[in-house]
Structure formats: C-alpha cells, structure tokens
Amino acid sequence: MVAVTRSVADLAWFRRELEREREFRLEQLIHLSYEVSDPARADVRTKLTVGARHALAEIDAALFRISKGKFGTCELCGRPISVQVLAACPATRLCLSCER
Template sequence: MTTPTQSSEQKWLDDLRTTLTNDFEAQTVRLTQLTADTGDPGEAHTQSALIAATRQSIEQISGALRRLAEGRYGICERCSAAIPRERLEVLPHARFCVPCQQKQH
C-alpha cells in the first residue's frame, strides 16, 4: 500500500520525467536546426557556441532521464547521499549534492 507521501513523490517524478522528455525533444530539434548550414561564416563562432551549449543540455537531460530509469535519480554520485528535492527542482539534472558539487570545482 502506498502512502500519500509516496504517491506525491511518484507523481513529482512522473511529471519530471515528462518535462525532461519534452525538454530533450525540444533540444534535439534545436540542435538539428543549429547544425543546418547557414552559409554565413560570420556567425560560425556563435553557431559553434550554441551547438556546444545545446549538446551539453541534451547530455544533462539524458543523464537525468537515465538516472530516473535506473532508480538512481536524486542520489549524489560522489557520496550517495540524497540530493534535496529543492535542489532538484531548481537543477533537475543535478548529479551531486551541494557539498560534493563544491568539491568538484
């Protein structure tokens, strides 16, 4: 039997999965558009930066979706502590808790 807290948590995770999937699809479309040849060599540097940022976003989103599917979402990859939901709501692709993230830099 599930408790109200468990069902609330599951709904949040389901909603998050939907949002991340939609974001992934949107970023994939954006990347396809960005990689189309514009023919303007003056925009090459800007185009390259946008492509790199979009690819990074896709990697972060797909990583979060993979962790959701594997049941590892919200667990710090360094210390295995739970990442606070507040942090995940702000940064859904967070892989580390705040103390471990600070040690990364």
C-alpha cells in the same frame, strides 16, 4: 544509509520536465544544423551546438538515472539531492556540498 525514495508522482513530473527539455534541445540542434552558414556566426553556432549537445547528454543521463532508480541521489557522496535543487535543474548529478 538513507533510503532515497521519491514518490511516483514526483518522478513522473521530473521525467516530463526532462523530456520537455530534451525536445527543446533536439529542436535547437536541428535548427542549428540547418542554419545558413554565415562565417561571422560560425563561432557562436559552434558554442551553441556544443552547449546543446552537453545539455542533451545530461538530460539523457538523468532519464537513465530515473530508469535505474538512482534519480535524486548525488553521484559523488550518495546522499539525496534536495528537491528544490532538482526542481530548478532536474539533470543535476551532484548535491550542493559536492557541487562546491
């Protein structure tokens, strides 16, 4: 088995990115919850809320993987996820082959 070791600096960078994204999603959810209820926008608001909650759950899962030393490892095949993929989307759970 291939040992997946990301440098401490990498992990710190990913953690910061995830925490920044987490803060953005929390603010988004707060704004959505305070939005004046306009029936015409109810559908859009529901979709945005579901999307933000899903993103938040993915971010928390990624932060959990960092804390468990599993960050950057594909959840399906156990192989390392490329750094380019992680840099584009730090909450990614799967490698490119498993994503397809």
